[in-house]
Amino acid sequence: MSERAAPARRRRRRSGGTVPWVWVLPAVAVVLAFRYVATGAGTWYAFTDWDGISRHATWVGLDNFHEIFEDPAARGALVHTLELAFAFVITANVIGLGIALGLHRTLKTRGLLRAIFFLPVVMSSLAVSYVWQFIFSYTGPLNTLLDTVGLESLKRPWTGDPTWALWTIFVVLVWQFVGLSMVMYLAGLEGIPEELDEASAVDGASTFRRFRKVTLPLLAPAITVSVTLSTIYGLGVFDQVLAVTGGGPVDASETLATQIYKQTFAFGRFGYGTALSLVLTVLITVLAVSQLFVLRARERRM
Amino acid sequence: MRRYTGWTLVREVLLILLAIAWMIPFYFLVIVAVKPDAEALQSPLSFPDSLHLSNFSTAWNDASLDRSLVNSLIITGGSVLALIAIGSICAYAIARRPGRMSTTLYFLFVLAIILPFQLGLVPTYAVMRDFGLVGSYLGIILLYTGIWMPFSVFLYTGFVLALPKEYEEASRVDGASALRTFRRVVFPLLRPVTGTVAIFTGLIIWNDFFLSLIYLNGTDKTPLPVAVYSFVGAFASRWNLIFAAVIVSLLPIMIFFLVAQRHLIRGFTGGIKT
Numbered sequence: 095m096s097e098r099a100a101p102a103r104r105r106r107r108r109s110g111g112t113v114p115w116v117w118v119l120p121a122v123a124v125v126l127a128f129r130y131v132a133t134g135a136g137t138w139y140a141f142t143d144w145d146g147i148s149r150h151a152t153w154v155g156l157d158n159f160h161e162i163f164e165d166p167a168a169r170g171a172l173v174h175t176l177e178l179a180f181a182f183v184i185t186a187n188v189i190g191l192g193i194a195l196g197l198h199r200t201l202k203t204r205g206l207l208r209a210i211f212f213l214p215v216v217m218s219s220l221a222v223s224y225v226w227q228f229i230f231s232y233t234g235p236l237n238t239l240l241d242t243v244g245l246e247s248l249k250r251p252w253t254g255d256p257t258w259a260l261w262t263i264f265v266v267l268v269w270q271f272v273g274l275s276m277v278m279y280l281a282g283l284e285g286i287p288e289e290l291d292e293a294s295a296v297d298g299a300s301t302f303r304r305f306r307k308v309t310l311p312l313l314a315p316a317i318t319v320s321v322t323l324s325t326i327y328g329l330g331v332f333d334q335v336l337a338v339t340g341g342g343p344v345d346a347s348e349t350l351a352t353q354i355y356k357q358t359f360a361f362g363r364f365g366y367g368t369a370l371s372l373v374l375t376v377l378i379t380v381l382a383v384s385q386l387f388v389l390r391a392r393e394r395r396m
Numbered sequence: 397m398r399r400y401t402g403w404t405l406v407r408e409v410l411l412i413l414l415a416i417a418w419m420i421p422f423y424f425l426v427i428v429a430v431k432p433d434a435e436a437l438q439s440p441l442s443f444p445d446s447l448h449l450s451n452f453s454t455a456w457n458d459a460s461l462d463r464s465l466v467n468s469l470i471i472t473g474g475s476v477l478a479l480i481a482i483g484s485i486c487a488y489a490i491a492r493r494p495g496r497m498s499t500t501l502y503f504l505f506v507l508a509i510i511l512p513f514q515l516g517l518v519p520t521y522a523v524m525r526d527f528g529l530v531g532s533y534l535g536i537i538l539l540y541t542g543i544w545m546p547f548s549v550f551l552y553t554g555f556v557l558a559l560p561k562e563y564e565e566a567s568r569v570d571g572a573s574a575l576r577t578f579r580r581v582v583f584p585l586l587r588p589v590t591g592t593v594a595i596f597t598g599l600i601i602w603n604d605f606f607l608s609l610i611y612l613n614g615t616d617k618t619p620l621p622v623a624v625y626s627f628v629g630a631f632a633s634r635w636n637l638i639f640a641a642v643i644v645s646l647l648p649i650m651i652f653f654l655v656a657q658r659h660l661i662r663g664f665t666g667g668i669k670t
Contacts, residue, residue: 113489113574118501121486121545128542129508132516139519146522196411200404203412209657210415216649216660220605220621221642224628225421228428228440228635235424238441269418277665330514333605337625351514351606358518359610368518375515383510 133375139365140372146364158369168370171348174260175377178349179328182267186324187317189268190275195309197276198283208280212273219270223337226266227253230338259339259347266334271327275320282316283309318389322382329378350374429639436636448636455641459627461620465648467612468619470533472602475540476594482541483548483593484586488578490549491556502553508546521610531615539607544597551666555589556582595663602649620645 140158144151162168193211197204214222229235230252237249252258286309294304332351335341341348341356350370358367428440432448456462490498520539521530529535563585567577583590605621612618618626624645631637653660 112568113492113578115489115493115497117485117489120482121549122501122504124482124538124542125505125508125545125549128520128539129511129513129516129546132513132520133511135519136515136517140515146518193411193414196407200400201408201411202400203408207411207415208661209653210418212657212661213653214418215664216599216603216653217646218603218605218621218624218649220603221624221645222421224624224638224642225425228424228639229421231633233440235420235441269421274664277661281665326512330512333621336605337628354514354517355606355610358521364518364522368515371515371517375512378512378514379510 136368136371136375140369142365144365144368145362146358147362151365154365158366159373161366162369162373167345167348168353170345171350171353171370172373174347175329175331175349175351175374178260178264178267178331179325181264182271182328183321183324185264186268186271186275187320190272190320191279191313191317193272193276194279194283195305198280208277211276214270215273217270219266219333220337222270223266223334226262226269226334227338230262253339254343256343256346259343263331263334263338263347266338267328267331270334271324275324278320278323279313279316282313286312314389314393318386318393321389322385325385326378326382329374329381350377425639425643428635429643431636433634433636436634440635451636451640452644455627455637455644458631458637459623459641461623461641461644463616464618464620464623464645467533467617468602468648471536471540471608471617471619472598474533474537475544475601476598478537478541479544479548479597480590480593483545484552484583484590485578487549487552488556488582491553491559492561505546505549505553509550513543517607517610524611530611531617533617536608536611536617539611540597540601540604543607544600547597548593551589551593552586555586559585591659592663592666595660596666599649599660599664 139151141153141155142151143154143157162172197207201207231237232249232251232254236252240246240248250258252262290308290312291304294308299307330351331349332355335347335349335352336355339347341352350373354367354370354374357363357370424441427444428436429451430444430447430449431440431451435442435445435448486501490501524530524535524539527535529538559582563581564577567581568574572580602619603621604619605625608619608622609625613622613626624641627641628638
C-alpha cells in the first residue's frame with residue numbers, strides 16, 4: 095500500500111462512503127418482484143381472459159370491465175364497497191375523535207379506557223367477527239334485547255337480511271377501527287400546547303369555539319392520517335365480510351375484495367379477478383391520494 | 397385547566413359506560429365458550445351455570461390449534477426477521493451514501509408504500525404456484541417480506557438519517573469492516589425503530605387472513621386465523637366450540653397486549669405516522 099493512498103482511504107471511511115451498495119440488493123429485489131413487477135403483470139392480465147393455468151392469455155380489451163359494470167354481482171360489490179367505506183370513514187373518525195377528546199387529560203381512568211378501546215385493533219379481524227355474527231344471529235343478543243324492550247317488530251335475521259347484512263359488517267368495522275383512530279387523535283392532541291387552549295379560555299372563548307378555532311386546526315395532521323388510513327382499510331374490507339355474512343344473502347354484502355377472491359380462486363377466472371383488482375387499486379389510489387392532497391392543503395390553510 | 401371538575405366527572409362516567417359497551421362482545425365470547433352444547437343452544441345469553449372447560453380441549457384438538465400456533469409463530473417470526481435484517485441494511489446504505497442513486501432508491505420504496513398490493517396478488521400467486529411456493533413457509537414469508545419491505549426501509553431510513561455518524565466513524569477508524577460496524581455499532585442504536593417495525597409488521601402479519609387463506613388454506617401450514625375459519629366451516633353454529641377456538645386463537649395477542657400495552661400502542665402508531 096502506498097503512503098499516498100492512505101489518507102484518501104481514511105477520508106472515504108470518514109464520510110461513510112464505504113457502505114457497499116450490495117446491501118440494498120435483497121430489499122430492492124423483493125420490492126421490485128412483489129410490488130412493481132407483480133403490479134405491472136396484474137395490470138396486463140386485467141385485459142385478458144387468463145384462466146390462471148394455461149401459459150397463454152388472450153387479450154380481450156375492455157371486456158372484463160364491461161362485465162364488471164354490467165354484472166349485478168360485481169356492480170353491487172363496487173357500490174357496497176363505496177357505501178360501506180364512506181359510512182365507515184365518517185363514523186369511525188367521529189367516534190374516534192370524540193373518545194380522544196373525552197380521554198385527553200385529567201381523567202383518572204384514562205390509561206385503562208385507552209387500552210379497552212384499543213384492544214379490538216390488535217385482534218384478528220376474522221376471529222372477532224364471529225362474535226359479531228353471533229350477536230346479530232336470530233336467537234342472538236341483539237334480537238333478545240329487542241324482545242325485552244318490546245320492539246319485537248324490529249327483530250330480523252340481521253346477517254341474512256338483504257338490507258341489513260352490509261350494515262352488520264359496518265358495525266364490526268367501526269368497532270375494530272375506532273381504537274386506532276382514537277390513538278392517532280390522542281397523539282395529535284398531545285402535540286397541542288396547553289397554554290394555547292388556556293389563553294383562549296382566558297380570553298373568554300366558549301368550549302365549542304375553542305374546539306373549532308384552536309383544537310381542530312391543530313389536529314389537521316392527525317385528521318389527514320386517520321381519514322386516509324381508514325379509507326384504505328374500509329375499501330379493502332375482506333375478513334369481516336367473509337366471517338359475518340360470507341357476502342350474502344345473494345351477494346347483498348359482497349365487496350370488491352371478496353369478489354376478487356371468489357372470482358379468482360373459486361371460479362378460476364384469473365383475468366377477470368385481476369380486472370376487479372385493478373378497479374379496487376384505482377379506487378384506493380385515487381381516493382387516498384386525492385384525500386391526502388385536499389387534507390394537506392387544508393392543513394396549510396389553517 | 398387540569399382541575400377535576402364536575403364536568404370532568406360526567407365525561408369520565410360517560411366514557412366508562414361507552415367502554416363497557418365496547419367490551420360487550422368479549423362478555424359473550426367468554427360466557428358462551430364455557431357452556432355445554434345443550435345450554436349453549438337453549439339459553440346462549442344466560443350467565444353460565446358451571447364452567448364447561450372441555451370446549452377448549454375439543455377446539456384445541458379438532459381445530460389443530462397447536463399446529464397453527466406454531467405455524468403462526470414461524471410465519472410471523474420469519475417475515476419480521478427478514479423485514480428487520482434486509483430492511484435495516486438497505487436503509488443504512490441509502491442513508492449513508494447520499495446522491496442520485498440513493499434518492500432514486502428511496503423514491504422506489506416510498507412509491508411502493510402507496511401502491512396497493514391487491515393488483516399484484518393474482519399474478520404473484522400464479523408465479524409462486526409454478527415455483528412450488530404456494531403452501532410453503534418460504535413462499536408466504538417471501539410474500540409478506542416483499543409486501544411490507546417498503547415500510548421497513550422507509551422507517552429505518554428516516555431513523556438512520558437522524559442518527560449521528562460519530563460512533564460508526566470511530567469504529568471504522570479502529571479498523572472494523574462495514575458489516576462489523578453495522579452489526580456491533582449501528583444496529584444496536586436502531587433499537588427503537590426496530591421495535592416499531594417488529595410490532596407494526598408483526599401484528600399485521602400475525603392477524604392477516606386474506607393472504608394466508610389464498611396461499612395456505614387446505615395445507616398443514618395454516619396460521620391461526622385460517623385454522624379458525626376452517627374450524628367454523630366444520631362446526632357451523634356450535635357457538636360454544638367456535639368461541640373456545642376464537643379465545644385460544646386470540647390468547648397470544650391478548651397476553652402480549654397485557655404485558656406490553658404501552659409499547660404496543662406506541663409502536664403501532666409509530667408505524668402509521670409515516
